[in-house]
Amino acid sequence: MxxxxxxxxxxxxxxxxxxxxxxxxxxxxxxxxxxxxxxxxxxxxxxxxxxxxxxxxxxxxxxxxxxxxxxxxxxxxxxxxxxxxxxxxxxxxxxxxxxxxxxxxxVKPQISLNLKVTERSLTLIEDQKVLWTYSLPExxxxxxxxxxxxxxxxxxxxxxxxxxxxxxxxxxxxxxxxxxxxxxxxxxxxxxxxxxxxxxxxxxxxxxxxKINAPRLIIDGKERFFPQRPEIINNRTFVPLRSIFEAMNAKVVWNQETLTVTAIKGNRTISLTLDSEKALLNGKKIQLDAPPVLYQGSMYVPLRFVGEALGATVIWEDATRTIQIIR
Structure with a gap:
């Protein structure tokens, strides 16, 4: 107990x-x-x-x-x-x-699920078909x-x-x-x-x-929590691009045809393509230390790139497994 x-x-x-x-x-x-x-x-x-x-x-x-x-x-x-x-x-x-x-x-999340609720059950319906039903005891x-x-x-x-x-x-x-x-x-x-x-x-x-072992993420002194958490991938720290950039007031656009993300903040325009080690900052090529990857449905980028792209100071505190991003 x-x-x-x-x-x-x-x-x-x-x-x-x-x-x-x-x-x-x-x-x-x-x-x-x-x-x-x-x-x-x-x-x-x-x-x-x-x-x-x-x-x-x-x-x-x-x-x-x-x-x-x-x-x-x-x-x-x-x-x-x-x-x-x-x-x-x-x-x-x-x-x-x-x-x-x-x-x-x-918060008011945008939900795509069509759930029917009764006294003791939840039923997911899609295209007029029952996909599953979860029931409570009587x-x-x-x-x-x-x-x-x-x-x-x-x-x-x-x-x-x-x-x-x-x-x-x-x-x-x-x-x-x-x-x-x-x-x-x-x-x-x-x-x-x-x-x-x-x-x-x-x-x-x-x-x-x-129960997770993901690094903590602190932006401008405030700890932030996102559904997609920072991850250690191949011994490098990766962060979810959209969550981090939008938290720093950047506009993020995803192009499904080219698998490219474009982020705009102030006078900076950044473009990254999935699995490519090259990024563009205001049209100038930047060499990444690792390419963006797709992880659990979201694009992740190397932590170091966040500082280069948005002009922020990025600090990795190894002892506490904490990411500090200071604008």
Whole structure:
């Protein structure tokens, strides 16, 4: 059994649980136990994470009255607490929100899936044909208003118990955060990056994240999270071109016929072609240390090229596996 402490804002309040010698562990299921925030005299909140071989409850923060949770396009979570807006990024780091500041809009992903929702099932329909149906047990019902998607069309929803589910676009379970006792006040939201945030008065705010070893990405001092993460490919650091360039306010156009990407920012026009070691910057050829590659459906480019193309300072911190991009 895993005991989840609060992040550093609270002292550690749990000891590690121990399994009995006769217990058979399933590496795909992790048993969780949380101490209630409402009162220390209450019984612990029991839950299980199914899909724990690939996902984890990464952190939990204390917050006594989280409300109005929403996610911005950059995967930052915003919520109200005691009448004030707060924010937190998927790593669990809190960010300050000036009370006079204009809040960003909630993310609204563009979705191509045609899902039919009933009390206990989700059905994907394409060209008037049923491709798959995912059903809950008879004792559980889907909260229709909780249906959500991330940027790569993974599917998320809650049931009437408050439990949180994620499916891929083929209807296969990615993970389930199942509550033993009902928590109707639990609200969960999916970020474009696929990270999930959940809030309730008893649990505070916690995050479910995929277990990955991708480098961290920080642009102008702020950590950024994209569905396509930086990757180490053939011992070189590659980054998703469109996500990085658009985050730096460049306009990106893809030409399917020539497999070429053109990015425009200010007086700079950059063109790259898939698998070509030559790029063009304002019509001048640039030699790349590695050609752009197609990875999980997106064009990735060598990290060093980002600085050359956009006039930014790029720093790779090997000890922390962190990419710093400073404009």
């Amino acid at each position: 895993r005991w989840i402490p609060f992040i550093a804002s609270l002292p550690i309040i749990f000891l590690l649980g121990a399994d009995s010698p006769s217990e058979t562990r399933n590496p795909d299921i992790e048993l969780l136990q949380f101490r209630s925030q409402i009162t220390s005299n209450m019984e612990p909140i029991n839950a299980s994470l199914q899909g724990a071989d690939q996902f984890e409850v990464a952190w939990r923060l204390q917050d006594s009255s989280p409300q109005k949770l929403f996610i911005a396009n950059d995967s930052t979570a915003y919520y109200q607490s005691d009448g004030q807006w707060k924010s937190v990024i998927p790593s669990g780091e809190r960010l300050s929100v000036k009370q006079s500041a204009k809040l960003p809009d909630a 004792t559980n019902q889907i909260r229709p208003s909780s249906l959500q998607y991330d940027a790569v069309e993974h599917i998320y929803f809650q049931d009437n118990n408050g439990s949180w589910y994620s499916l891929d676009r083929n209807g296969k379970e990615r993970y389930k955060l199942l509550l033993q006792a009902q928590d109707t006040q639990l609200t969960c939201k999916a970020a474009p990056s696929g990270d999930a945030f959940c809030t309730s008065p008893s649990l505070g705010i916690l995050a479910v994240r995929e």
